[in-house]
Every structure is written in C-alpha cells, then in structure tokens.
Amino acid sequence: MDIAGDFLPPTxxxxxxxxxxxxxxxxxxxxxxxxxxQWPRGWYGLVSATSAGVAGVLSVLQxxxxxxxxxxxxxxxxxxxxxxxxxxxxxxxxxxVFTSMTTVDADTSDSLEHFAxxxxxxxxxxxxxxxxxxxxxxxxxxxxxxxxxxxxxxxxRRSASQEAGLKYFILGGFASAxxxxxxxxxxxxxxxxxxxxxxxxxxxxxxxPRNDAMLLAGVALLLVGFGFKVSLVPFxxxxxxxxxxxxxxxxxFMASLxxxxxxxxLVRLFVVAFPTRADxxxxxxxxxxxxxxxxxxxxxxxQRDVKRMLAYSSISHAGFMMVGLEAAGRIGSSSAxxxxxxxxxxxxxxxxLAVGSFAAVSVVSQHASDVTSTSExxxxxxxxxxxxxxxxxxxxxxxxTVLLLxxxxxxxxxxxxxxxxxxxxxxxxxxxxxxxxAMVSAVIAAYLYLRIMVSMWLSVPASGxxxxxxxxxxxxxxRVTLVSAVAITLVLGVLPTWxxxxxxxxxxxxx
Amino acid sequence: MELVVxxxxxxxxxxxxxxxxxxxxxxxxxxxxxxxxxxxxxxFVALEAYFLAxxxxxxxxxxxxxxFLFVIMLLGVDKAEDLATEPLVxxxxxxxxxxxxxxxxxxxxxxxGVEVLRPRGNGxxxxxxxxxxxxxxxxxxxxxxxxYVVAFELTSVxxxxxxVGTVMxxxxxxxxEA
Numbered sequence: 001m002d003i004a005g006d007f008l009p010p011t012x013x014x015x016x017x018x019x020x021x022x023x024x025x026x027x028x029x030x031x032x033x034x035x036x037x038q039w040p041r042g043w044y045g046l047v048s049a050t051s052a053g054v055a056g057v058l059s060v061l062q063x064x065x066x067x068x069x070x071x072x073x074x075x076x077x078x079x080x081x082x083x084x085x086x087x088x089x090x091x092x093x094x095x096x097v098f099t100s101m102t103t104v105d106a107d108t109s110d111s112l113e114h115f116a117x118x119x120x121x122x123x124x125x126x127x128x129x130x131x132x133x134x135x136x137x138x139x140x141x142x143x144x145x146x147x148x149x150x151x152x153x154x155x156x157r158r159s160a161s162q163e164a165g166l167k168y169f170i171l172g173g174f175a176s177a178x179x180x181x182x183x184x185x186x187x188x189x190x191x192x193x194x195x196x197x198x199x200x201x202x203x204x205x206x207x208x209p210r211n212d213a214m215l216l217a218g219v220a221l222l223l224v225g226f227g228f229k230v231s232l233v234p235f236x237x238x239x240x241x242x243x244x245x246x247x248x249x250x251x252x253f254m255a256s257l258x259x260x261x262x263x264x265x266l267v268r269l270f271v272v273a274f275p276t277r278a279d280x281x282x283x284x285x286x287x288x289x290x291x292x293x294x295x296x297x298x299x300x301x302x303q304r305d306v307k308r309m310l311a312y313s314s315i316s317h318a319g320f321m322m323v324g325l326e327a328a329g330r331i332g333s334s335s336a337x338x339x340x341x342x343x344x345x346x347x348x349x350x351x352x353l354a355v356g357s358f359a360a361v362s363v364v365s366q367h368a369s370d371v372t373s374t375s376e377x378x379x380x381x382x383x384x385x386x387x388x389x390x391x392x393x394x395x396x397x398x399x400x401t402v403l404l405l406x407x408x409x410x411x412x413x414x415x416x417x418x419x420x421x422x423x424x425x426x427x428x429x430x431x432x433x434x435x436x437x438a439m440v441s442a443v444i445a446a447y448l449y450l451r452i453m454v455s456m457w458l459s460v461p462a463s464g465x466x467x468x469x470x471x472x473x474x475x476x477x478x479r480v481t482l483v484s485a486v487a488i489t490l491v492l493g494v495l496p497t498w499x500x501x502x503x504x505x506x507x508x509x510x511x
Numbered sequence: 512m513e514l515v516v517x518x519x520x521x522x523x524x525x526x527x528x529x530x531x532x533x534x535x536x537x538x539x540x541x542x543x544x545x546x547x548x549x550x551x552x553x554x555f556v557a558l559e560a561y562f563l564a565x566x567x568x569x570x571x572x573x574x575x576x577x578x579f580l581f582v583i584m585l586l587g588v589d590k591a592e593d594l595a596t597e598p599l600v601x602x603x604x605x606x607x608x609x610x611x612x613x614x615x616x617x618x619x620x621x622x623x624g625v626e627v628l629r630p631r632g633n634g635x636x637x638x639x640x641x642x643x644x645x646x647x648x649x650x651x652x653x654x655x656x657x658x659y660v661v662a663f664e665l666t667s668v669x670x671x672x673x674x675v676g677t678v679m680x681x682x683x684x685x686x687x688e689a
Contacts, residue, residue, distance in 0.1 A: 007652070007653060007656070007657065008653075008657060009656075009657065010657055010658070010660055024668060027671075031671075031675065075660060075661050076657065076658050076660070078659070078660075078661035078662065079661060111679070113675050113676075113678060113679040114679070116675055117672065117675060117676065117679070120668060120671070120672045120675075123668060124668075127665060133661075133662070135659065135662050136661055136662050136665065139662055139665040139666060139669060140665065142669055143665065143668055143669050143672055146669065146672045146673060146676060147672050147676070149676070150672075150675075150676035150679055150680060153680060154679065154680075165680075181617075185620075185621070185624075188621075188624070189624060211623050211624065212624075213619065213620040213623050213624050214620050214621055214623070214624020214625075215624065216620070217616065217617055217620035217621070217624075
C-alpha cells in the first residue's frame with residue numbers, strides 16, 4: 001500500500017523559527033564542548049551570549065517585519081507569530097546575554113553545562129511566550145522549569161543553594177500537576193488544545209451553557225498553576241527562599257525569565273482562549289492582584305536581606321502585571337487592549353531591571369565575602385553589606401541607585417513608564433479600586449528601595465577596614481552588563497515614545 | 512463490558528498510584544508504578560490504540576521501571592527511611608481539609624460538566640482504517656510528525672535538559688577546581 005502518500009508534512013517557515021534554532025544550536029555547540037578539553041576561561045559564556053544575541057537580532061528583524069505582515073501561526077498552529085510574543089522573546093534574549101556576561105565573572109560556574117542550561121531555559125521561555133497550543137506551552141514550561149531547578153541548585157558549596165533547588169523542584173512539580181489537570185479539563189470540554197482554537201470554539205457557541213463548571217474548574221486550575229510560576233500571593237511562598245538560596249546571577253535570571261515567560265503565557269491564554277469567560281476569571285485575577293500587591297510590598301519592607309527584599313519586591317511587581325491582566329479582562333471596554341500591552345511592557349521592562357539589580361547585588365556580595373572571611377551560614381547579602389558602598393565606589397552605587405529608583409517607579413526611568421501604563425489601563429477601564437491599591441503599594445515598596453539606597457549612600461561601613469583599596473572589583477563583562485541595563489532603563493524612561501508607538505500593535509494576537 | 516474494563520483499569524491505576532506514594536520501601540513503590548502503567552495500557556487497548564498499549568508496556572513498564580530498580584539497587588536505598596518530621600502539626604489537618612474540598616469541587620465539576628462536552632479531535636480513526644493492522648502506527652506518525660511536530664521536537668530538548676541537569680548535579684567536583 002501507499003505509505004508516504006497520505007502524509008501531509010506541515011509547512012515550516014524556517015526564518016520565523018530561527019530564534020529558537022539559534023538558542024538550541026548554541027546549547028548543542030556548548031554540549032559538544034564536553035568532548036574537547038576545557039575551553040579557555042570565558043569562552044563558554046561567549047558562545048552562550050553570542051547565540052542569544054543572534055536569536056535576539058533575528059527576533060528584532062521579525063518584529064520589524066510584522067509591521068507589514070499579519071500575525072499568523074506557525075507549524076500547524078503550534079506557535080504564534082505576533083508582536084506580543086516577539087517583544088517578550090527579545091526581552092528573553094537580552095536577559096540571557098546579560099546573565100551570560102555576569103555568570104562568566106562568578107568563579108563558581110565556569111562549566112559548559114551551566115551555560116547550556118541558560119540557553120535551554122531561554123528556549124523554554126521562548127516557546128512559552130509564543131506557544132499557541134497548550135501541549136506546546138506545557139512543554140515550554142517544563143523545559144524552562146527543569147533548567148531553572150538545576151541552575152538554582154548549581155552552587156555546590158552552599159547548602160542553601162541545594163535546598164533552594166530541591167524546594168523549587170518539589171513545589172514546581174506540584175504546580176505543574178495543577179496546570180496539567182487544568183489543561184485536561186479544558187481539553188475535555190472544548191475538545192482541543194489549540195489556544196486560538198479554544199477561543200473560537202467558545203466564541204462560536206450560541207449561548208453560554210448554564211452548566212459550565214468543568215471548563216471553569218479547568219480555568220481555575222490553570223490560574224493556580226500559572227500563579228505559582230508567576231509567584232502570585234497565595235502561591236508565592238517558595239519565592240523568597242529560592243531567590244535567596246540560588247546563586248545571585250541565577251536569581252536575576254530566574255526573576256526575569258520566569259516572570260516574562262509565565263506572565264506572557266498567562267495573558268495570551270486568558271485573553272485569546274477565554275475572553276468569553278472573562279466575567280468569571282476577572283474577579284479571581286482581581287483578588288490575586290490585590291493580595292499580591294499588598295502582601296508583596298508589606299513583607300518586602302520588613303526583610304533584613306537584600307536578596308529577600310528583591311524577591312518580595314518581585315512578587316509585588318507581579319501584582320502590577322496582574323492589574324494589567326485585570327484591565328485586559330474588561331472585554332467590553334475599548335481600553336481592554338491597553339491592559340494587554342501594558343502588562344507586556346511592564347514585564348519586559350522589569351526583566352531588564354531584575355537582571356541589572358541582581359547583578360549589582362552579586363558584586364556587593366562577592367566583595368563582602370572577599371573582605372570578611374564569612375563562615376557558612378552568614379549571609380553576604382544582608383543589608384549591612386551595602387553600608388557605605390557609595391564611598392568606595394560611587395559610580396557603581398549610582399548605577400545601582402538608578403536601577404532601584406526605576407523599580408520604585410520614579411519618573412524619567414523605565415519603571416515609571418511601566419507603572420504608569422498599567423495604572424492608566426486600570427483607570428481607563430474604570431477599575432479604580434485596583435488603580436488606587438496599585439499606587440498605595442508602589443508607595444509602600446518605595447520605602448524598601450530607599451532603605452537600600454540609604455544604606456549605600458549614608459551609612460558607614462560596619463568594619464573600618466573597607467577602604468577604597470578594597471572597593472568592589474568589577475570585571476569588564478559585569479561593567480558592560482550594568483552600564484547597558486542602566487542605559488536601557490534611562491533611555492526608555494526619558495524617551496518612551498518608541499514603546500508607546502508600538503504598543504497598539506502588541507495586542508494583535510495571532511489566531 | 513466496556514464499563515467493567517474501564518472501572519477495573521482505573522482501579523488498578525489508582526491503587527498503583529497510591530502505592531507509589533505510601534509504600535515506604537522504594538522497591539515496592541517502583542513495583543506499584545508498574546501496576547499504574549499497566550492500567551494505562553489497558554485503557555489504551557480499550558480505546559483500540561493497540562500500538563500505544565504495546566509501547567506503553569515495553570517502554571514504561573518494561574524499560575523505565577527496570578531502570579528505576581537498577582538505580583535503587585545501585586544507590587543502596589532499599590531500606591525504608593524514616594522521614595517523619597512534623598514542624599507544624601496543624602498543617603497536616605489543614606492540608607487534608609483543603610485537599611478534600613478541592614477533590615469535592617472537582618468531582619462535582621466533572622460530573623456535572625459531562626452534559627456540555629463539545630466534539631473533540633478525531634483521535635485514532637480506527638473504524639475507517641478497519642482491518643489494516645498498520646492503521647494505528649500511521650495515524651500516530653501523522654500526529655507526531657505532522658500536527659504535533661513542534662511538541663515532539665521540544666520533548667527531545669526537554670530530555671537533553673534532564674540529562675545535562677543530572678550530570679551537572681551528580682558530577683563530583685574535580686580536584687583542580689576550587
């Protein structure tokens with residue numbers, strides 16, 4: 001019988017898939033390195049930064065091309081090719097380039113596996129932000145999460161790192177089970193896994209069935225699963241411990257990549273697949289946003305350790321992104337698409353801030369462990385380690401201050417553009433309660449960033465030995481990372497016109 | 512008949528799954544896993560997906576669980592370990608109540624949602640292919656290399672990540688390194 005005749009191969013647009021291919025190729029080249037003698041120091045990081053850079057440039061080209069083309073899906077609807085996903089993909093590539101450069105400097109991790117896992121994590125995140133099928137999305141989540149579990153446990157000298165990896169692994173596996181059950185229930189009711197397909201099936205029904213419990217249970221379980229990955233408040237308890245235990249450059253990577261991927265996947269899923277059920281999921285998103293904003297910022301200010309502070313502040317940032325999703329859920333309003341684009345812009349700008357801030361923290365903690373012979377268990381990232389940093393290295397302190405001001409949302413920084421965007425979306429969809437709460441929590445969180453700044457600029461070092469001779473040493477890649485993060489923060493803060501121009505096209509999903 | 516097979520296979524799966532998490536001896540837990548995987552295979556047979564059922568037995572119940580047993584024997588963790596620590600006593604009760612509540616909600620949601628099931632994908636179209644013994648394999652290939660080719664390729668990346676991660680965590684620190 002005719003064997004090959006029936007098979008219809010899917011059309012594959014290789015250029016549109018090239019960013020993913022670049023990321024995988026980089027990981028495979030690195031893994032080939034295990035057959036050769038150890039490469040010279042820094043080469044692994046160079047390969048990883050280069051392949052992420054190539055992937056980033058390719059996504060920028062496609063982002064530009066989409067000005068004339070319509071958003072579409074690739075490979076039988078598995079991946080979406082739209083500006084919403086591509087902007088997130090660009091942010092992911094930037095985060096990988098920055099992290100590769102900061103990792104080169106961390107003396108613990110000059111191993112090829114470390115950089116290969118950075119690239120596979122980026123691939124998982126890239127798949128998540130563009131997946132148009134729940135099966136593909138789930139595989140992306142698992143690829144990202146598995147890489148992050150191992151990276152979190154990668155510092156074998158500190159038991160806190162091992163604990164962080166194990167804790168993240170067990171809780172993450174639990175959350176994945178929720179996600180998978182949610183996917184199963186949604187598939188059970190709609191009969192398909194394609195995100196845009198679910199949307200059109202639900203939109204095509206004549207009237208909303210009176211008994212919709214199975215679908216809504218699936219949506220709720222999906223929200224729980226994604227809520228864990230984003231670290232929304234009832235599902236946040238892993239965040240401070242894991243962020244604190246993981247090596248600092250990995251923490252920045254987790255904060256930026258994990259947030260970008262999970263928020264973008266969540267927004268795409270809810271806005272494309274379940275707009276007809278927006279009245280059902282919006283109150284849940286509202287409650288999560290309120291809890292996340294308040295608990296995140298209040299718990300952030302009582303911490304004594306800078307990494308834990310920034311972990312709680314990342315939770316509070318997730319609350320702001322939920323404000324954007326809540327606005328996107330007001331389907332009837334003409335400003336609902338503002339909610340979509342503002343949540344995306346927020347998470348993209350936050351990813352740069354997160355990588356930059358944690359890179360700065362790693363500089364100080366490296367310095368602290370060099371100066372004082374710390375014993376195991378004594379943290380090198382406590383607030384005291386930042387005392388008087390400005391006196392020994394004012395330029396570095398200034399850069400870190402800019403990043404912190406941006407996280408606080410001070411005007412002329414990208415953080416202001418981000419916060420202004422989501423709050424404007426909330427106000428224009430008449431979600432005033434949420435807008436006010438978001439502003440209150442921004443004020444509460446500002447105290448936290450001020451505490452770090454006061455410690456850097458006004459406090460004297462605890463030990464008198466910290467003279468300028470012992471100023472934090474910054475290697476060239478670390479300098480480049482910090483300078484570029486600060487530059488992006490300031491340029492997009494002072495001249496946000498480009499972002500505002502494209503923001504309308506961001507909400508056009510491929511269907 | 513169909514109902515009887517379904518109930519029996521499901522019972523096998525549930526008993527096996529409970530065994531995996533409650534047996535304190537890891538060898539018994541691994542053997543319970545075989546029961547679960549066997550139940551899945553029975554479900555596949557009931558759905559006329561004979562090829563998948565065979566693969567399920569050979570790959571999962573055969574190869575993978577045997578690998579588990581090898582690891583258990585090589586690492587020498589064949590004894591039961593007492594992991595009972597109870598820092599927060601109330602937590603267990605709260606977790607139990609929350610778990611039962613979630614279970615109840617899901618059972619109600621699924622049982623009432625049966626009325627509104629929408630038509631689903633074709634799955635394995637065994638009726639059309641009839642007596643052709645290769646029909647199963649062809650349709651599987653169509654799914655794996657056609658409709659779900661991205662997911663299929665991504666799975667290979669996921670497996671690479673698992674291998675690389677294991678190597679990275681298990682490798683002993685070499686003498687030269689700090």
